[in-house]
Amino acid sequence: MDIVFSRLGDNEARFVLEGVSDGFANSFRRAMMSEVPTLAIEDVRIYDNTSVLFDEILASRLGLIPIRTDLSTYRLPSRCECGGAGCPRCYTVYTLSVEGPCMVYSGDLVPRDPAASPVHDRIPILRLFENQKLVLEARAVLGKGKEHSKWQPTIACGYKHYPVITIDDRCDGCGMCVDECPRGRLANGKGKARVIPERLELCLLCRLCEKACKRGGIGSEPAIRVDEERSRYIFNVEGDGSLPVREIIKEALLHLKESTRSLLESLDEIAGGTSDEESE
Amino acid sequence: MIPVRCFTCGKIISLAWEEYRERVEGGEDAGTVLTDLGLHRYCCRRMLLTHKELVKDLNPYQ
Ligand code: SF4
Ligand code: SF4
Ligand SMILES: [Zn+2]
Ligand SMILES: [Zn+2]
Numbered sequence: 001m002d003i004v005f006s007r008l009g010d011n012e013a014r015f016v017l018e019g020v021s022d023g024f025a026n027s028f029r030r031a032m033m034s035e036v037p038t039l040a041i042e043d044v045r046i047y048d049n050t051s052v053l054f055d056e057i058l059a060s061r062l063g064l065i066p067i068r069t070d071l072s073t074y075r076l077p078s079r080c081e082c083g084g085a086g087c088p089r090c091y092t093v094y095t096l097s098v099e100g101p102c103m104v105y106s107g108d109l110v111p112r113d114p115a116a117s118p119v120h121d122r123i124p125i126l127r128l129f130e131n132q133k134l135v136l137e138a139r140a141v142l143g144k145g146k147e148h149s150k151w152q153p154t155i156a157c158g159y160k161h162y163p164v165i166t167i168d169d170r171c172d173g174c175g176m177c178v179d180e181c182p183r184g185r186l187a188n189g190k191g192k193a194r195v196i197p198e199r200l201e202l203c204l205l206c207r208l209c210e211k212a213c214k215r216g217g218i219g220s221e222p223a224i225r226v227d228e229e230r231s232r233y234i235f236n237v238e239g240d241g242s243l244p245v246r247e248i249i250k251e252a253l254l255h256l257k258e259s260t261r262s263l264l265e266s267l268d269e270i271a272g273g274t275s276d277e278e279s280e
Numbered sequence: 281m282i283p284v285r286c287f288t289c290g291k292i293i294s295l296a297w298e299e300y301r302e303r304v305e306g307g308e309d310a311g312t313v314l315t316d317l318g319l320h321r322y323c324c325r326r327m328l329l330t331h332k333e334l335v336k337d338l339n340p341y342q
Contacts, residue, residue, distance in 0.1 A: 052338045053281065064284040066292065123294050126281055127335045155290045156321065240290065 006201070013237045013245040016162065016201075025159055025233045031252035034146035037076055038153045038242040039067040039092070039116055041138045048135040051100075053126050061126070062138055063150045065106045066119040066240040069142070071251070073115070076142045092116045094138045100128025109138065116140065119241035153248045155238040161228035163203035165195050171223040176216045177209035185209075186224075193224060201234055282331055288323035300328050 002018040017025060044059040051058070073089070080090040094109040107121030128134060145152035165185075173191040183202040186193055186209060205226060213222035239245045282297040296317040303313045314325045 050342075052335050052342060061281070061284050120292060120295055122298075123284060123292060124282060124297065129339050149290065152290060155286075238289075238291075240292065 008246065010244050011239045011241055013235070013249065014201075015235050017159070017233045017235055019231055020233070021231065025235075027256060028252060029157060029159060029235075031255050032237060032248050033152055033154050033157050034144055035255040036153045036243065036248050036251040037069075037071070037142040037144050038151050039069045039074060039140045039142055040148075040150040041065065041067070041094070041140045042143065043139040043141075045137045045139075046135075047137070048133050050132045051126050051128055051134055052132075058126060058134075058136075062109075063148075065109075065123055065125075066242045067116055067140055068119055069153075069242045070115055071243070071247070073113075074142050076144075091139050091141045094140065095136070096138070097135045098128060098133070100132040101130050103127050104134060153239055153243045155240050157237045159233040159235045160205060161230070162232035162234060163200065163205055164227040164229050165200075165203070165209075166225045166227070167193050167195070168223050168225075170218060171213075172218075174216050176212040177224050180208045180212035182206065182208065281335055282333070283327060286321075286324040286327050289321060291319070291321070291324050293319065293324050293327045297328060297331070301333075 001020055003015055004018075005013065005015040007014040017028075020028075041059075041062045044055075044062055046055050046058070049055055049058065053061075074092070075090050077084040077086070077090045080087060082090065084090075093112045096104070096109050098104050098108055104125045104127070105121060106118040106123035106125060108125075109118060111117045126134070143151035145154075171192045173188055173193060175188045175193065177193055178186045178188050183199065183204055185196060185199050185203050187196050188194070203226070205228060207226050209224050210222040210226060213224050214220070237245055237248065239248055243251075282294045284294045285291060286293045296314075296319060300310075300313055300317060304310050310329060311325075314328060319325050319328065
């Protein structure tokens with residue numbers, strides 16, 4: 001297995017993963033999306049809401065606000081010593097008290113733990129008009145994306161096969177494929193189309209270039225061919241800011257490791273049990 | 281109210297809403313503004329493009 005990063009920022013990563021199966025690539029993607037926990041507002045106690053929004057809509061909007069998460073401070077309620085009853089290790093509290101007329105922003109939430117503040121201060125929550133008021137207390141807990149998407153640490157997170165483009169000798173440099181490519185992947189040169197190497201990874205595998213070539217009357221087979229390289233993937237991972245992308249990747253891999261280990265253990269138990277019986 | 285996130289990919293598109301509305305009302309081209317604000321995927325672009333702010337209209341009927 002080989003991994004080469006072409007971009008690794010706080011909120012975005014792009015890398016090429018090589019030498020794995022479709023199954024692994026997909027479990028990796030799903031682990032990043034739904035097995036890495038983040039904080040999100042789960043319970044809201046509303047003391048006063050005279051705004052135009054219903055309490056339920058308001059609570060849903062609060063839940064979708066990404067919150068900076070420190071995985072070493074917080075635990076999943078199901079894994080906490082308190083047994084899920086609620087303690088400072090598994091939840092944190094925010095208070096909000098605003099009077100209109102004004103716009104209420106995510107920055108108006110006052111966190112008990114300053115390290116667990118909303119990622120952005122300027123997310124509009126709702127508009128208050130004259131004589132309207134909003135007073136509430138919200139509780140955020142760790143959760144996983146497979147339960148609710150508000151706990152997903154990733155935004156867009158996906159992969160595609162590595163593109164392989166071959167242009168054969170029948171190419172006459174008519175340039176139709178070049179005009180057709182939506183990603184500017186191709187260029188014309190010396191009477192023959194060619195691939196621009198820096199733009200190779202942008203290819204969408206849409207095969208519009210093949211179609212354009214055939215339309216040019218070259219025969220039933222186009223001179224340009226787009227193939228996918230098996231077992232080589234381009235990953236694109238975007239985070240919502242609650243966790244750095246580096247940590248999302250690390251936690252997802254740890255999750256995969258942990259689940260294969262527990263599978264191996266139970267296999268060992270079963271296999272170990274039978275072999276013992278046989279030896280007796 | 282503008283949805284907090286894009287329905288499809290989950291990007292926090294609500295951050296861009298106020299600037300988007302101001303600039304488009306000021307006569308700028310909506311497509312250019314969206315690109316400027318870093319909304320490249322069409323799922324996110326349609327969120328702002330097709331949004332209608334209703335809270336003001338609803339307010340008198342509280
Ligand atoms: S498959 Fe699509 S994106 Fe890739 S080179 Fe051909 S036209 Fe361009
Ligand atoms: S459309 Fe076909 S023949 Fe024309 S430049 Fe592209 S590959 Fe060559
Ligand atoms: Zn606890
Ligand atoms: Zn989107």
